[in-house]
Amino acid sequence: MTWRDGKASISRLLLFMASIIIGIAAVVSIQLFSKNLEQNIERQSKALTGADFIIDSRQLPNERVQGIIDSLGADAFEVNFSSMAAFPKNGGTKLVQVRGMEGDFPFYGTLETEPASAATTYQREGSALVDATLMLQYDIQAGDSIKLGLLTLPIAGAINSIPGSSAISTSVAPTVLLPFRFIEQTQLLQLGSRKEYQYFFVASPDMDLDQLDKTLDPILDAENADLDTHNSTSRRIGRSYENLGKFLNLAAFIALLLGCIGIASSVHIYIKEKLADVAVLKCLGASRRQTFMIYLIQIAAMGLFGGILGTMIGIGLQQVFPLLLQEFLPFEIEIAVSPQPIIMGLLLGVLMSVLFALLPLLGTWYVSPLEVLRVSEESPVKSKKARSFTFTAILLFIFLFSFWILKDLLFALAFVLGIVITFAILAGVSALFIKGIRKYFPASWGFTARTSLLNLFRPNNQTMVLILAIGLGTFLISTLYFTKDILLAKTALKNGANDANMILLDVQPEQQEAVAASITPTGLDVIDNLSIVTMRVHSINGQLANEIRKDTSSTINEWVLNHEFRTTFRDSLIASEEILEGNWVKEITPGEPVKISISENLAENAKLKVGDTLVFNVQGVLMETTIGSIRKVDWARMQMNFMVVFPKGVLEKAPQFHVLTTYAPDDSSSAALQRDLIRKFPNVTVIDLRQIYTVIEDILDKISWVVNFMAFFSIITGLIVLIGSVRTSKYQRIRESVLLRTLGAKSKQILRITALEYLFLGILGSLAGILLSLVSSQLLATLLFKEPFVPSVIPFLLFLPGIIILVMAIGLSNIKSVLQSPPLEVLRKVG
Template sequence: MHSYSRTDIGWLLKMAWRDGRSSISRLLLFMASIILGIAAVVSIQLFSENVKQNIQDQSKVLMGADFIIDSRQLPNEKVQAIIDSLGADAYEVSFPSMAAFPRNGAAKLVQVRGMEGNFPFYGTLETEPINAAAEYQKRGGALVDATLMLQYDIKPGDSIKLGLVTFPILGAINSMPGSSGISSTVAPTVLIPYRFIEQTELLQLGSRKRYQYFFESPEADLIKLDKTLDPILDAENADLDTHTSTSRRIGRGYGNLGKFLNLAAFIALLLGCIGIASSVHIYIKEKLTDVAVLKCLGASRKQAFLIYLIQIAVMGLIGGILGTAVGIGLQQLLPFLLDGFLPFDVEVSISLQPIFMGLLLGVLMSVLFALQPLLATWYVSPLEVLRVSEKQARGSKKIRVFTFGAILLFILLFSLWIFKDILFAFAFVAGIFITFAILAGISALFIKVIKKYFPTAWGFTARTSLLNLFRPNNQTTVLIFAIGLGTFLISTLYFTKDILLTKTALDNGSDNANIILVDVQPEQRDAVIASMSPAGLEVIDNLSIVTMRMHSIKGKLSNEIRKDTTSAVNDWVLNHEFRTTFRDSLIASESIIDGSWVKEVNSGEKVPISISESLAENAKLGVGDPVIFNIQGVLMETIVGSIRKVDWTRLQLNFMVVFPKGVLEQAPQFHVLTTYVPDSNKSAALQRELVSKFPNVTVFDLRQIYTVIEDILGKISWVINFMAFFSILTGIIVLIGSVRNSKYQRIKESVLLRTLGAKSKQILSITALEYLFLGILGSLAGILLSLISSQLLATLLFEEPFVPSGIPFLLFLPSIVILVLIIGLSNIKSVLQSPPLNILRKVG
């Protein structure tokens, strides 16, 4: 076995440098493919690492305690005994309510937190002035969100009215553990001592309250505690949250965004790999004569092969370094772009793993995907100097199979690293392999159909362009494959982007309510409606809400189901306090998917209820199944009459359980009213009047919620579009390289046509038609395949509905066809501008 000395290695490096120095411009597509692909991977992986690390590091600070026991009602004796045995260090009750500011008459929906104890134990309750955090409980004052104070020009020393109690404002809350940025923007926090809650008289029937008990226990075994106590608390309608489980939940909350960013990185890198293969194919095809000359001068096939392998590896390393640098820069932007979306500040740090992977990927993907075209240098004959051979030796079949297997393994390992799921990794590799096979099959079928049904009556230029598609050494399969695959990946990314951004189209027109009045008591309803009439506001919805729990499902008591370890019924169904309503018709966000809707029932009849699709799945209920509800001590027998599909994304009142009329009218209830307010002035006036007359009524101004959500989704949309653009740009570069791949064959054919007397216009038409056919077939096949892949991604990965957009058909299809056409025509530009003999000398 031959071993190389330092002299031999030095000679190889010199030859690689001398040859590559004159070919830098020809490798720009190669470099661009690597840089963009690596930049996408490094930036996304660095950002993901930072988010995970920040959540882990700040999990205690985000919660403010080691663990929390919470309940939607006052704890019963069993839950209270557990709380007492663990020794709660602080506790609170929190609920949304309207607050009034007597100095300027303003009113605002806030989140009231009645606190007892020295909370938080981790992190800091940051206030202005600083001492307000330590003094508000002792002095009986309120701390108010700093942004809210700024909006309403409120200062320490002013007052805030909550229900029947007016509190002095002692300071502004700058930050507080246990409250997210999004929720505090919609309903800013107001912190008061717990002992004043009862005096406010804000907690009424139906109030959405939450009792929380905070524990400081750094030595506690949280995993064991969660495993032991959580099932007991769940059975009593309470819950245990540890700081570790909270951090995992926060991480899952940004799952779809992370999945999309990983998908964008995966596609960008895959497109980059295809770009490498295409670019190296072009490059090596130009160099085959040089390789033949080297072999004539005594160079071995291994030396010729290594010269170009060294070039590609070095270019891959440089591309990896540049791509990693760009990725680090992009990573610095992502926290800024997502400011306000994440419930914590992401401290940007540089971890070594993504950087090392970026550099390794640069070399690995360059060498691996360039290996197949590089093998042409191994089998080129020295006689190539003396003759022109269109057909190149393909080499050993075993080597080609080995190379293909190595590429599949690389894609599998990379997707496993990106998605951290072996099933997803195999699914992606299988999907890509199937796509490859389908595109190859389409091109083969296309050639067969043209041969069988060749339009002999067509003109010379049209016939010649079709003949080129199945002539010897044609590149129809290669071009349809490259164009189709590039279009497939770009369209899949676009459709996936649409899946995540569907919810950004919020409907806030005048036909829909934008003010919701909650917790309206029965004796207040008429008076509240009367307060709205002078302002010219019409009541859109006037709903009665009845709270209840499931007593038994299909004849089996809820307590028995909880104890049954084999039961498939979800625990939350058994513990949930359902807010139900009754009406005689469906609303816009609902549609019946099973059973039939019942408008009204008479006394003594069976009560057919309508349940949401999600509840039916979680409770394992079907049409005709019996359910008994406990309505504040009274048992009511019902059967499932229908199952509804509910669009929960709409900002309107949707319900899991809906009763027909004639059943719940006399049950204990509260009311919800909705109306439409045209502008902020009328909204503010309505809120001021209601908070002064009915302090327990909570007003949700959806106009403010729309603004917050649109701002957050706008930031997410920007990031998603930016990363999608990054991958699409890579795809365009790949398409350019793939079409340029056919340049040399086209030049020779066009020269021969000119030599035989063909006019420039005819050559132009033949070339244009050929690339038009290839562009249309390749891009159309890619888009149609992307519809299938996007549906699978929506269902299996993102668990979101998929509504196809027309943009890929209306924009991508013509754009890619035009791009292919322009590049294809540019291939023969030199033929049309120079004498045939000059061209033959250059390419011969």
């Protein structure tokens, strides 16, 4: 019976299955990719680090740190920093990452060079290795020279890959590798230079790296150093891709949830039509269990088949993600098909089909054999206990699945609560709509308008189920679209036409006037001339930083205690700043308490508020300060923003260096200025923000593409759900349309009745869904992303009319066969 009935209803069941296929494909593809990413990071953890463990420090190791390094026996070490490089061959200049290396690094993975021998000979021969892409850009070959500060070295070869680097990082500051013994000759390391010393170790076979990390890391942290094992590095790299993975999983889950809505609405209408057949079967002696199982097996089989197809598509789709994300990753991903996501895809297909079809399927259990003789179209009364059990199972499924994806109990609960509230609001809207039409029925309207309104509340109406399907589908689609806009706005670059696009770093006090004098003769203006003073946190509210590190109950973020803050002093706010709390202090007279302004994110991470005390170690001198104000800083603006700003009258005599900014209108003026500055001041680092804009915009374009792809994927799922729900509803209107034709109604009248009915449903469902999505998106922006929400007009201009037209088009196509065939033929087909 399952097979025979299924063959007769294959077209309706295929639409039902489409919802499953796309949802399963999204989940399986993303889960497979996440699993592959996790396995690749774990497998290549040593190659990512190049060593078993690393000790690094932002300054030359002090006596205690050096003692630890000596006791462990470093196998290689380097100092790395950003600087300008010049190519005497053609006068080109470029910001690079200089790595002065001593020892046979890497110990794992490969330093790939062209020629291959350069990787082992560059230290002995006293030459440099330069990033391959950089050499192509500047038409440099092996044998040419590179100038770093006061030092000129021959280039031994090109670097094709080095452990731990990615295409994105090398595009911003390409790597230049040279022997450590030449670093001093460059004279690039000056006051304020950002540098990092790294010591690489190969562990003995019996060494427990996790125990080493647990023992030494707190000691090193107290001395402003750090220990990273290849295990902790791989975990950190994994965490850095968690947010992207969570968004992709959330988008996939929304696609899956849309599929569930499609299942529930399609099966509701499908089973409602089958109740008369079930009553006949019961008259012929079929039991409740037999009639129930006929349709349950149908649904489960469609779920299994949809799960298989969705899983196969998901396996194919996972091949796309490495191509999209390769530039973000410091290694190549080897794709393998793991069994867990595949088993999950198959099980999900059956589980979600049966679970979300169970409520309408209960109608077959409680239908009476007397329904054959009754004229009433009312659905059979279902057991409250059975319905409660089904609703509970559905909510539990959504909660467990969202918790598994989001890895956060509160977010999972909020997600389920949001779905329940949305469902309840839409159900309430449709119930009020039906009640309102009944109470205020426009009896004076014409026949077609009256009939279309009657269809919305008379027996066998589809108002509730279609408003729920259309409303929930539109709600999820619009919410995903608004969320996408919030995410992309959060990462968008903001840069005005007159903002500085060139930053000059590491300008020493004695060079300040000369550097400024080199800028102005070229026709450019000095926009900013900032003094930078470096310092570290000594204590917070009277508690020493070392004590806070040892306090396991402390909620202060550890980076605050280890960070070397670059601070400045000025008497006014800049365009990217806004005071949130307290008052801005312009200047301090001698003897007054030092009131500083800190950024909102520093206040949150250090658990500081206005009036709290913060003692800084300013290069050996302790300075007590009080939080005078907390600022909101727009870090998306590419300009000199600071977490800590002092008033004037405090830091003027402290050891400092300077940062100057200017605006170069074109490439030629930028290149000319860089050549002149590198020739006169080789220690000054010039950052051309336009080059960085290009790189970052390319990154954001890729992120935008991924986000848009997943949003589009879910939107397509939602549209298929709507098509399936509305398309399946046609079988409820065929008999009415045939009777109207038999009674003499014209085709135009039937078309108008149908068009108006679906117009009302489309407007109400889609408008309610979009308005609810505005509320949910505002909550997401405020509570989750902590960003202002500026709603896009696209859902109102595109989704609202588009979904209304789609619903009307499908509704009209539903009665095409009625209008083109004789009434008796149609009745025989649906009978």
